[in-house]
Amino acid sequence: MxxxxxxxxxxxxxxxxxxxxxxxxxxxxxxxxxxxxxxxxxxxxxxxxxxxxxxxxxxxxxxxxxxxxxxxxxxxxxxxxxxxxxxxxxxxxxxxxxxxxxxxxxxxxxxxxxxxxxxxxxxxxxxxxxxxxxxxxxxxxxxxxxxxRVHQHQQGDVLRIAVSRRQPLQPIVALLSERQSVEYIPLGSCSLKSCLVAEGKADCYLRLGPTGEWDTGAVHIIVEEAGGKILDSQFSPLSYNQRETLANPDFMVIGQAELPWRELIQAKPTTRPLLS
The missing domain is CATH 3.30.540.10 (Fructose-1,6-Bisphosphatase, subunit A, domain 1)
Structure with missing residues (x-):
């Protein structure tokens, strides 16, 4: 209430x-x-x-x-x-x-x-x-x-990845399984790319680079209530207000939880040092 x-x-x-x-x-x-x-x-x-x-x-x-x-x-x-x-x-x-x-x-x-x-x-x-x-x-x-709601994949569907308009694509390409067909969807704003996953217009968003907890707080509940997850590079949930710094590690916004994400994302993003 x-x-x-x-x-x-x-x-x-x-x-x-x-x-x-x-x-x-x-x-x-x-x-x-x-x-x-x-x-x-x-x-x-x-x-x-x-x-x-x-x-x-x-x-x-x-x-x-x-x-x-x-x-x-x-x-x-x-x-x-x-x-x-x-x-x-x-x-x-x-x-x-x-x-x-x-x-x-x-x-x-x-x-x-x-x-x-x-x-x-x-x-x-x-x-x-x-x-x-x-x-x-x-x-x-x-x-x-x-x-x-997040998109419910069918066998043979192309995996749609939300990507930044401003950052190089190659580091993202290097993380993905070569066996999976991929479509890249460019958009600005970290939160808007996460919302693409929540509404089923993208299946995943991989964020490499500095962000703060304010970049994920609102979209975290939006993505989860839509059936998705936001996880760090070790596939663990993000945390809030637990450290002196409010910097996030690299993270991923994933849609349908049942997909084999550990296979689709072959090389895990490196966890960035949490700078003070």
């Missing part, structure tokens, strides 16, 4: 932040910079961040917030939080700057170390993906709402 009461307000917040991002995207009225880790950030990220934090603080003043665009508290101060908001005000900043339109707002509620509510909003397409624990995953485009 607690989650269902929050959901509509969180969807509204994600849409409001996303529409503000879209206005800035169309007008070009933003400034792009580099963070200390060389990843891009724009004034639009920061504006969306401020809006989301203000809305969530009004909605649930007693629930703390972790965001990609704010200073992260030491683990000692946050490790015993029973719940917290985990947000990425703009997932796909590179895509925003490159003018592809493949960027999204990501908001998750993590309870007892695991995502319990997740909302992704894609401004370009006016699409909301969302889920709450135990109630399924949904895709809403304007007023049309459909429940989504």
């Amino acid at each position: 607690f989650l269902s009461k929050l959901l509509e307000s969180v969807k509204q917040t994600a849409r409001e932040a996303g529409q503000h991002l879209w206005q800035l995207y169309q007008s070009g009225d933003f400034v792009a910079e580099q963070k200390a880790d060389t990843s891009p950030v724009t004034s639009a990220d920061l504006a969306a961040n401020a809006l989301i934090i203000a809305r969530l603080s009004d909605l649930t003043p007693d629930i703390p917030i972790i965001s990609e665009e704010t200073t992260i508290m030491p683990l000692a101060q946050r490790q015993h939080w029973p719940r917290y908001w985990l947000i990425d005000p703009m997932d796909g900043t590179q895509e925003f700057v490159a003018r592809s339109g493949d960027f999204a707002v990501s908001i998750a509620l993590v309870e007892h170390g695991w995502p319990a509510l997740g909302v992704i909003y894609w401004p370009k397409e006016d699409i909301l993906y969302y889920a709450t624990r135990g109630h399924g995953s949904f895709k809403q485009q304007r007023n049309l709402i459909n429940r989504i």
Whole structure:
């Protein structure tokens, strides 16, 4: 009941932040910079961040917030939080700057170390993906709402892999069994590629390279409620708020769990050092 009461307000917040991002995207009225880790950030990220934090603080003043665009508290101060908001005000900043339109707002509620509510909003397409624990995953485009599920493979089906528009394809190709026919589906934004798996338009997404827990929090519950999984390079579940750093290892988003993924993904992605 607690989650269902929050959901509509969180969807509204994600849409409001996303529409503000879209206005800035169309007008070009933003400034792009580099963070200390060389990843891009724009004034639009920061504006969306401020809006989301203000809305969530009004909605649930007693629930703390972790965001990609704010200073992260030491683990000692946050490790015993029973719940917290985990947000990425703009997932796909590179895509925003490159003018592809493949960027999204990501908001998750993590309870007892695991995502319990997740909302992704894609401004370009006016699409909301969302889920709450135990109630399924949904895709809403304007007023049309459909429940989504991962694709159920039939023998001989081509394996569809979601891939980045900006990163080399060869490292992904090297991980896959040569016996499997593969189709690559390019899209920006980590969360949007994961949502492709959740709605059955892709079967897998392999992520090699730096990400944070805010990149997976919301999509984790969306993918799982749709019948899929997000696993690290050793085929183990990701964890949340367990380490000083909030960096993710390399991970995979898989659809139909019954497929022989350990055979299809022949060489496991290397687990990236978790930098502080």
